[in-house]
Every structure is written in C-alpha cells, then in structure tokens.
Amino acid sequence: MLAYLDTQLHHQSSTSPTSNPTSPTSDPSFGSDFGGLIHTRPAAVIRPTSSADVSAAISLGLPVAPRGNGHSVHGQSQADAGVVLDMRSLSLTSPPRTIILDGLHYADVSAGTLWSELLAWALRAHRMAPPSWTDYLDLTVGGTLSNGGVSGQTFRYGPQISNVAEMEVVTGDGCRHVCGPENEADLFYSVLGGLGQFGVITRARIPLLPAPDMVKWIRVVYGRFEDYTSDAESLVRRTGSDAFDYVEGFVFVNSDDPVNGYGSVPLSSEVGFDASRVPTGSGPVLYCLEVVLHYREGEDVEKRASEMLSRLGYVRGLEFSVDVPYVDFLTRVKRAEEEARTNGSWGGPHPWLNLFVASSDIADFDRRVFKEILKDGISGPMLVYPVVRSKWDPRTSIAVPASDIFYLVALLRFSRPHPGGQRVEDLVRQNRQIVNCCRTNGYDFKMYLPHYKTEEDWARHFGDGWSRFIERKRRYDPMAILAPGQQIFRKKG
Numbered sequence: 001m002l003a004y005l006d007t008q009l010h011h012q013s014s015t016s017p018t019s020n021p022t023s024p025t026s027d028p029s030f031g032s033d034f035g036g037l038i039h040t041r042p043a044a045v046i047r048p049t050s051s052a053d054v055s056a057a058i059s060l061g062l063p064v065a066p067r068g069n070g071h072s073v074h075g076q077s078q079a080d081a082g083v084v085l086d087m088r089s090l091s092l093t094s095p096p097r098t099i100i101l102d103g104l105h106y107a108d109v110s111a112g113t114l115w116s117e118l119l120a121w122a123l124r125a126h127r128m129a130p131p132s133w134t135d136y137l138d139l140t141v142g143g144t145l146s147n148g149g150v151s152g153q154t155f156r157y158g159p160q161i162s163n164v165a166e167m168e169v170v171t172g173d174g175c176r177h178v179c180g181p182e183n184e185a186d187l188f189y190s191v192l193g194g195l196g197q198f199g200v201i202t203r204a205r206i207p208l209l210p211a212p213d214m215v216k217w218i219r220v221v222y223g224r225f226e227d228y229t230s231d232a233e234s235l236v237r238r239t240g241s242d243a244f245d246y247v248e249g250f251v252f253v254n255s256d257d258p259v260n261g262y263g264s265v266p267l268s269s270e271v272g273f274d275a276s277r278v279p280t281g282s283g284p285v286l287y288c289l290e291v292v293l294h295y296r297e298g299e300d301v302e303k304r305a306s307e308m309l310s311r312l313g314y315v316r317g318l319e320f321s322v323d324v325p326y327v328d329f330l331t332r333v334k335r336a337e338e339e340a341r342t343n344g345s346w347g348g349p350h351p352w353l354n355l356f357v358a359s360s361d362i363a364d365f366d367r368r369v370f371k372e373i374l375k376d377g378i379s380g381p382m383l384v385y386p387v388v389r390s391k392w393d394p395r396t397s398i399a400v401p402a403s404d405i406f407y408l409v410a411l412l413r414f415s416r417p418h419p420g421g422q423r424v425e426d427l428v429r430q431n432r433q434i435v436n437c438c439r440t441n442g443y444d445f446k447m448y449l450p451h452y453k454t455e456e457d458w459a460r461h462f463g464d465g466w467s468r469f470i471e472r473k474r475r476y477d478p479m480a481i482l483a484p485g486q487q488i489f490r491k492k493g
C-alpha cells in the first residue's frame, strides 16, 4: 500500500486536487491557517476518504498533520515538508449516522465533520443536538476533540472532550483502533485533548439530547470585577432547573469606543447602552455576564428568567435580552464572521491568546492585565468566564489548572492588517507580556490551544502530566510522525 500511494502521489501531482481523494495539491492554504502567522510548505496534501487512506498516508513515513478546518492560529495543523491530511474529505464520504444504545441517542460522525453540519443534521433528523459546544461552529469534530472544545455550556456538561462515547483512531504505526471508556481506554483518553499527538481521529460518537426551540439570551453589566466573579461563580455551581443553560462573559472598555466599548454589549440594534447607568468611579473596563435559558415554543420563560436574574448583583438598567431560535443562538458567531469578512478583519492575522486561569488568581489577573495592559481593548472580544474542573476528566491529555473553578480567558484579536490595523509583532509581544505576567506572579494557569517551541516550555505546560504525555507518545506514535506543527516532538530517524 505504501509503494502504491507513493506512486500515486507522484503520478497525480499534476491532476486537479479535487478530482482524486488522495492527490497532492499546491493550494497554499494548506501551508497556512486562520492565525495567518505561520506559513509552511507541505510536500503533499492527501484527501482521505477512509481510515485505510489515513493508514496508508502514515505509512509513507513522512511527518503527517491531520488538518480539520485549519482554524488553529499558530501552525498546529501544518506539516512543513510533510503530509497534510485534509480531514474534511472524510466527511464528504461519510454522513452522520444515528446510533441508539440503551435508549440514548448518539451521532456517529466522521472527524472531518463541522460542528455546524452536525447541528443541522441532528436537528433535522431528531430535533436533538450535542450538549457541549464551541462559540463558533465551523470547526471540525476531530479538531476540537484534539484540543478541548469550550463554551458557555462547559460548566454544565463539561468540554466537548467530556462528551464523546467512542472514537475510531489511526495511531502513529498506521493501525486502526476503535476505543472508548471501556475499550482501549488509555488510547481513548490520550487522544482527547492530545493535540493530535497520539493518533488521527477518523470517527467520533457524540451524545445527543433533545434540543429546545428557543433561547432567552441575556446580558447584564457589572462595574466591579468582584461582583461579576461572585455571581458568575455562583451560577456555574448551580445544577438542575436552578441553573442557566449557558454562562459566559466578557470584558469591555468603559467608553463609547465603537468596537471595544459600550456598543459591544446590547443584543439588538433597537436598544442602546445607557452610559449614565455606569456607576461613578468605575475603572477603565466593565464586565458583561452572558446567560441563556432554553425553552420550548409557548412555554413561559419570563418568570423563570426574572426570578433567576433578581438574585444577581448587576447594575440595574444595564440588562439586555432577546428571544431567538436555538439554532440562531448557536450559530451567532457565523453572523460576526460575515461582518468581519466585509470589513477585512476575518482574513487578517489573528494573534489570539487563550488561557485558563485559576479562580484564586483571576482578580489579580484582572488588575494587571485587563485594567492595565488591555485597558484600551483588543479590537475583538475579551472573554472571561468560569468553568468547573469536576467536569474535566483528568484521564484526558489536556492540561488545566488545579483549582476547582478556573476561568477561560480568550483574547480574540480581530484587527485589520497593518497599516490599517495594529502591527502584528506588537500584538504578539503583548501576548508574551501577558503570559510572562502570569508566570512572574506565580498564577496557577495553563495556555489553552497551547503553542510553545521549547521542550522546557512544554514540560512546564504539562507539569505533573509531562511524563505521562511522553509515555503516551512512545506508545502510540513512537516515530513522532503525527501533528508536527504543534512543535512538541521531533520526528525520529
């Protein structure tokens, strides 16, 4: 098979990449990604249509990067002089399938399926949906399961890596495995949050739950960080009918700056932000808690919502809400994408920084980072919201803080390319300054979607889990072929 595919690669190099699933391509997008910061030249791009194609590609002996939708920002799904596996092609030949086990519904999906595609299929087929999401859905199942998959549902259901029942994986020796919590469990947990290091996920079994028709989507504003965190933490501790269905939040600039300021808060263009309500003496930034209640058409959600809001200490008069179909809520970032494409900031570089910061350190982080370093905003959302560690399975490969509650901090920079926007080097430098601030102040923190270059940094990132990570690499990808763009291990030989 190896010789066959090798011949195919050379033989087909002049044919159209879309005409054959295993043809290489000179499409430059496979040497780049959403971040637009790292550019490489793969030797070939292969479009697998089965796990056998994935095994054959691995058998070539070159570095192999599975690429989902290429929405990494630091070259993680690239393979300089290696093979890029375009995992999207798998979804073209394998549509989702319904599995019912012990009365529970699951979707068996190819790893190259976008979450937006899974949502559309599950609603249409069953009026059901996966419980755990990311904010943006044009990411592949395999891409987010290799990282974490975090959003406002995480406090309740755990990240996406806590919501998988089974996977089909091709390991670094080219062997195909079907693994789950009861079957090849070590491989299953290694791959979840494993940064593509231990195997190529080709299929995943995702649980489905009945979907609501509508959501009440609410934003409320806080002047003081301690009031914001106290309410947000109490909300993520709630369970059952006492809990919201989604809890997130963000920091915005205490000014009428059109991008970073008050205008980023209202949920509809018909309602403005009444700046006279901002408490006097507020600092350079304010905080917005964002919550959602699911409901069925015709159900009275108003009473429940106002009762739940009445217990919160937000600034009265600075509350905003809209009722929207569930699908419109889940696909909300798609609309932001359309706007960003129009103003040119979607195609520009995206030096994003994502961190998990322990709740014990988040007030100091606010003081040093949000109120000082980022007090003028970042031309994009600055998310900060708590999640509960008990919903994260310690057997998975992801590194998170030790604290029972920790915050996702996401600095999602959307500036236009220089000279219209800020210089990308300056933004990268600012990110480094923030990471250094976390280090020098001894915070319990981890980078999410990490990007380090030295072994020392990776060892520090994984901490006590580093020896386990190395052992897993030895077991499942001994030649260190997989996902070279993560820059954790170097291919042997």
Ligand code: FAD
Pocket: 034, 065, 066, 067, 068, 069, 070, 071, 072, 073, 076, 077, 078, 087, 111, 112, 133, 134, 135, 136, 139, 140, 141, 142, 143, 144, 146, 147, 148, 149, 150, 151, 195, 196, 197, 199, 200, 201, 202, 449, 483, 485, 486
């Ligand atoms: P890629 O970038 O293509 O790949 C990511 C990594 O996974 C690479 O190392 C790759 O080799 C590996 N990989 C890909 N597919 C497979 C596979 N099948 N098997 C094994 N390894 C594989 N993240 C969140 O958690 N929450 C959010 O709300 C969120 N919002 C985002 C919004 C936008 C606009 C963007 C650009 C990113 C967002 N992310 C979010 C980050 C996103 O989850 C990661 O960047 C994710 O990796 C992107 O998925 P992808 O399919 O594009 O993966």
